[in-house]
Amino acid sequence: MGLTAGxxxxxxxxxxxxxxxxxxxxxxxxxxxxxxxxxxxxNSLTGLNQHTGNWPGKTVTNASGxxxxxxxxxxxxxxxxxxxxxxxxxxxxxxxxxxxxGCPDTTVVIVDATLMERNLNLVLQTLEITDRVVVCVxxxxxxxxxxxxxxxxxxxxxxxxxxxxxSARSGKxxxxxxxxxxxxxxxxxxHNPYGVIYxxxxxxxxxxxxxxxxxxxxxxxPARWISLKLLDGDEVLIHSLEEHLGERxxxxxxxxxxxxxxxxxxAANQIPQNRHRDVIVSCLMKASEQIANxxxxxxxxxHNDRDRKIDxxxxxxxxxxPVMALLFGTIFWLTIIGANYPSDLIGTGLFWIEDRLxxxxxxxxxxxxxxxxxxxxxxxxxxxxxAVMLPPMAIFFPLFTLLEDSGxxxxxxxxxxxxxxxxxxxxxxxxxMCMGFGCNAAGVVGCRIIESPRERLIAVITNxxxxxxxxxxxxxxxxxxxxxxxxxxxxxxxxSALILVSVIVLGVVMTLMISRILSKTILKGLPxxxxxxxxxxRRPQIGKVIVRSIFDRTLFVLLRAVSVAAPAGLLIWIxxxxxxxxxxxxxxxxVFLDPFAKLLGLDGYILMAFILGFPANEIVLxxxxxxxxxxxxxxxxxxxxxxxxxxxxxxxxxxTAVCVMLFxxxxxxxxxxxxxxKKETKSLKWxxxxxxVPTVTGMVLCFLVAGGVxxxxxxxxxxxxxxxxx
Numbered sequence: 001m002g003l004t005a006g007x008x009x010x011x012x013x014x015x016x017x018x019x020x021x022x023x024x025x026x027x028x029x030x031x032x033x034x035x036x037x038x039x040x041x042x043n044s045l046t047g048l049n050q051h052t053g054n055w056p057g058k059t060v061t062n063a064s065g066x067x068x069x070x071x072x073x074x075x076x077x078x079x080x081x082x083x084x085x086x087x088x089x090x091x092x093x094x095x096x097x098x099x100x101x102g103c104p105d106t107t108v109v110i111v112d113a114t115l116m117e118r119n120l121n122l123v124l125q126t127l128e129i130t131d132r133v134v135v136c137v138x139x140x141x142x143x144x145x146x147x148x149x150x151x152x153x154x155x156x157x158x159x160x161x162x163x164x165x166x167s168a169r170s171g172k173x174x175x176x177x178x179x180x181x182x183x184x185x186x187x188x189x190x191h192n193p194y195g196v197i198y199x200x201x202x203x204x205x206x207x208x209x210x211x212x213x214x215x216x217x218x219x220x221x222p223a224r225w226i227s228l229k230l231l232d233g234d235e236v237l238i239h240s241l242e243e244h245l246g247e248r249x250x251x252x253x254x255x256x257x258x259x260x261x262x263x264x265x266x267a268a269n270q271i272p273q274n275r276h277r278d279v280i281v282s283c284l285m286k287a288s289e290q291i292a293n294x295x296x297x298x299x300x301x302x303h304n305d306r307d308r309k310i311d312x313x314x315x316x317x318x319x320x321x322p323v324m325a326l327l328f329g330t331i332f333w334l335t336i337i338g339a340n341y342p343s344d345l346i347g348t349g350l351f352w353i354e355d356r357l358x359x360x361x362x363x364x365x366x367x368x369x370x371x372x373x374x375x376x377x378x379x380x381x382x383x384x385x386x387a388v389m390l391p392p393m394a395i396f397f398p399l400f401t402l403l404e405d406s407g408x409x410x411x412x413x414x415x416x417x418x419x420x421x422x423x424x425x426x427x428x429x430x431x432x433m434c435m436g437f438g439c440n441a442a443g444v445v446g447c448r449i450i451e452s453p454r455e456r457l458i459a460v461i462t463n464x465x466x467x468x469x470x471x472x473x474x475x476x477x478x479x480x481x482x483x484x485x486x487x488x489x490x491x492x493x494x495x496s497a498l499i500l501v502s503v504i505v506l507g508v509v510m511t512l513m514i515s516r517i518l519s520k521t522i523l524k525g526l527p528x529x530x531x532x533x534x535x536x537x538r539r540p541q542i543g544k545v546i547v548r549s550i551f552d553r554t555l556f557v558l559l560r561a562v563s564v565a566a567p568a569g570l571l572i573w574i575x576x577x578x579x580x581x582x583x584x585x586x587x588x589x590x591v592f593l594d595p596f597a598k599l600l601g602l603d604g605y606i607l608m609a610f611i612l613g614f615p616a617n618e619i620v621l622x623x624x625x626x627x628x629x630x631x632x633x634x635x636x637x638x639x640x641x642x643x644x645x646x647x648x649x650x651x652x653x654x655x656t657a658v659c660v661m662l663f664x665x666x667x668x669x670x671x672x673x674x675x676x677x678k679k680e681t682k683s684l685k686w687x688x689x690x691x692x693v694p695t696v697t698g699m700v701l702c703f704l705v706a707g708g709v710x711x712x713x714x715x716x717x718x719x720x721x722x723x724x725x726x
Contacts, residue, residue: 025072026185029098031126032110033119034081035535037138039063040168041110042078045178069178074185077104083118085125086234086277093236099129100221101244105185108177110136113143113150113165114536116296120288123159124196128225131191133161134180141167142536147300155295160192169541194291198283201269202276205231205262212258216247230259231266232276307536311411315534320415325501327408331399332504333497336476339391347387354379369577377573378566384622385565388473390558396472397549400437405540409434414534416508423512424519426455426528429462433511436466440669441676443468448680452528457686458515460677464669464694465511467504470617471664475503477621481644482657507665514693522689564616564671572612572626586627600699601659601706603651610663615671620664655709659702666698 032038046065063078077098085096099107109126111119116137123135137150156163162180166173183189197203206227213230214223221241229237230249242248249255263273271279313319354375361371403409412434417427428450436443443463450456467475479499484492519525575586583591586608594604605627613620625643628650647656668691669677678687 025074026105026181027075027077027103028181028185029102029104029107030076030078030110031095031099031107031122032081032136032138033083033112033115033122035533036081036110036112036119037168038081038110039078041108041136041138041166041174041177042076044168044171044174046076067178070182072182072186074178074181077102082122084122085129086232086281096129096237097240099126101240104130104132106132106134106181108134108136108181110138113137113139114146114148116150117288117292120291121284124194124284124287127159127161127193128196128228129222131161131193132184133193134177134184135159135161135163136173136177137163137165138168140165140173141170142538147298149297149299151295151297155291158291158295159194162189194287196283196287199271199279201266201271202231202279202283205265208265209258209262212252212255216245216249216252216255227262228280231262231273232280233273307534310537311534314408314411315414320411324412324415325505327403328504329497329501331396331403332500333493334399335392335396335472336480336496336500337493338395339476342391342394343387346390347383350383350387351380354383372577373570373573378569381565381569381572381619381622381626382562384625385562385618386558388477388621389470389618390554392473392476393469393554393558394550396469397438397554398546401545401549402540402542405538405545407535407537410534419512420515423516424526425458425512425515426450426452429455429459429511429515432459432463433466433508436463436468438469440464440466440468440673444673444676444680452525454519454523454525455528457681458518458523460680460686461518461690461693462511462514464673464690465514465666465697466507467665468617468670470670472500473618474621474664475500475661477640477643478657478661481640481647482652482654503661503665510666510697514697518693565619565622568612568615568619568623572623576626590627599706600663600702601655601709602663602702603656605650606656606660610667613670614668617664617670655706659706662702662705663698666694666701668692668695 030038030042042063042065045067047067064075066073066075068074079095079098080092082092082095084092085099086092098104107126107130109123111123123133126133135155137152137155140150143150150165152163152165162184164173164177164180166177168174180189184191198206206224209227209230210223213227217223217226221244226241229241238249266272266276314323357375357379358371361375409431413427413430416430420427420429429447431449432443432446434443435446440463443466444460447456447459447463450459476496479496480492483499484495572586575589576584578585580588586605590604590608592604593607597604597607600607606624609620609623609627612623625646628646668674674687674691677690678684681687681690
């Protein structure tokens with residue numbers, strides 16, 4: 001969730017090509033199933049703030065970082081979490097290609113100590129590609145709690161490669177892991193990797209094919225493994241192999257003849273090509289089971305009872321959705337009640353600094369236009385963005401991350417899966433939707449976890465229907481000013497949270513409705529099935545959550561907003577102060593837009609603010625305030641009561657507030673999100689569709705609400721509570 005420094009990046013295999021091997025000693029690949037603590041190991045070793053969300057399929061790109069051990073520099077590349085290397089999904093393809101063609105000096109395969117049998121499947125597949133492997137048995141602390149004992153020495157003897165036990169969350173075993181990686185990378189240990197023995201017909205087919213493959217392959221990719229993939233008919237991998245080896249397999253007469261002989265032999269033994277992979281998987285699972293039986297002891301049979309009892313409530317049909325709404329409501333309530341005072345304090349401090357800056361410019365004899373441009377325009381806009389955004393983010397991000405770190409977010413996907421299925425969309429879209437709460441650009445990047453291109457496009461197009469962090473302050477401020485009347489105290493913040501949750505629910509409903517419309521029109525198709533692993537519940541590491549949320553999310557998003565707000569402040573000040581025919585350029589634009597804006601329940605200045613806020617949603621409210629100021633610059637607003645008075649003076653009613661909220665929820669994506677959509681879809685057409693769908697939806701909804709209220713003759717000037725009573 002959230003746009004972070006690690007939320008975008010190069011494809012893993014491409015990234016390896018850009019690593020300068022002259023500046024590092026060794027390159028290490030970090031592989032493993034989803035949710036085994038892979039990113040936690042990465043963070044602990046490199047010191048970078050790679051996101052460590054507790055849900056499967058999160059890492060859809062790679063991250064890299066350096067660490068030094070025993071005087072040598074290692075580049076650690078965190079490749080996507082995957083259950084297999086048989087390329088059934090984009091993540092598996094990325095992981096497999098990096099291990100095959102990225103030429104890592106060592107591959108560290110991290111496994112979950114509580115799920116050894118299942119995780120060993122990936123270890124065995126990796127050993128078929130390379131013998132330069134270190135197995136990291138992580139989550140040993142959880143295995144101990146669940147009464148699971150693992151004989152590490154016996155496991156190392158079985159696998160024939162170094163095996164290290166770790167508890168990455170507490171840092172235990174990481175030094176030993178670095179020692180083992182160094183030893184393997186510099187060939188200080190002997191390798192005798194476990195070799196899977198397949199059924200007799202497959203072994204005989206490999207014997208027929210392998211000699212021909214050995215003549216064209218290179219030593220770093222085993223001929224036996226390539227032979228397996230040729231028998232399997234993996235076209236994507238075969239194409240990658242041809243590019244890597246520089247030879248087209250179809251042009252090699254000996255290879256084609258041997259491949260045909262091998263496939264005929266398999267068919268004669270009742271293993272046609274469409275059953276080949278099933279037999280391979282069956283052999284791998286049997287081997288994993290045999291190794292696990294020899295090395296793992298489970299002293300407590302029902303070690304997952306606690307998680308199952310909790311899931312009976314959190315994922316039940318009766319309580320799942322209400323509990324989810326209650327948790328989000330609590331987070332929003334704490335955000336609202338906790339952000340008010342710090343926001344006022346920061347605003348007061350920043351505007352005090354502004355007075356000093358004005359005095360400083362005056363003492364230097366700076367021209368008034370320069371003072372207005374830099375201080376009243378740029379600095380004041382930035383001050384508003386910081387004062388309004390920082391406190392809610394500093395509260396919201398850590399609280400949301402606690403839910404994420406505890407393992408609750410996959411339960412949200414589970415609860416919403418049936419709704420997305422009815423909308424002919426993918427259940428994983430719930431996860432990408434949650435990521436959109438932090439930043440829609442990050443949510444768009446997260447759509448890579450959806451394998452189906454059609455369903456991935458639906459998720460990309462509809463991601464903007466959930467409000468990002470930049471829209472929350474505007475929504476919270478409008479709710480507090482216009483929808484609570486004379487309510488005070490704790491009840492006021494509770495009602496604010498309830499209304500905000502209702503807005504979020506509306507966004508989710510619109511996501512489902514538009515997803516269904518898209519799936520029945522321009523993106524026709526049936527929803528694909530998927531397997532979602534519900535990870536174990538874990539006690540969040542509160543200290544790390546706070547640090548990661550502040551530095552990796554809050555400050556990152558804030559700096560992005562400030563970088564956009566500063567030039568936007570300059571532009572807005574110029575438009576507000578350059579006059580044509582006795583009126584400012586901003587006023588001319590607002591007057592031009594006003595007739596259309598009135599149909600939407602807005603006014604020209606509000607619509608102009610949304611247009612000028614295209615670089616970042618965070619600056620929409622500051623632009624509205626600046627536009628309404630007679631001095632053509634943003635003035636200091638001491639509290640929300642003063643701001644409400646300003647808005648009411650300029651014609652705002654409860655209907656205006658409702659329409660502004662609706663349009664804030666549903667309008668075009670910001671510039672960052674649009675650029676991300678263009679990058680992800682590689683299509684200007686789908687970027688334009690992603691721009692138009694939420695915009696048209698928001699305009700239609702605002703038009704219907706405003707037109708309906710006016711048609712039935714409701715009093716816009718009364719309070720919202722009076723309207724509800726009526």
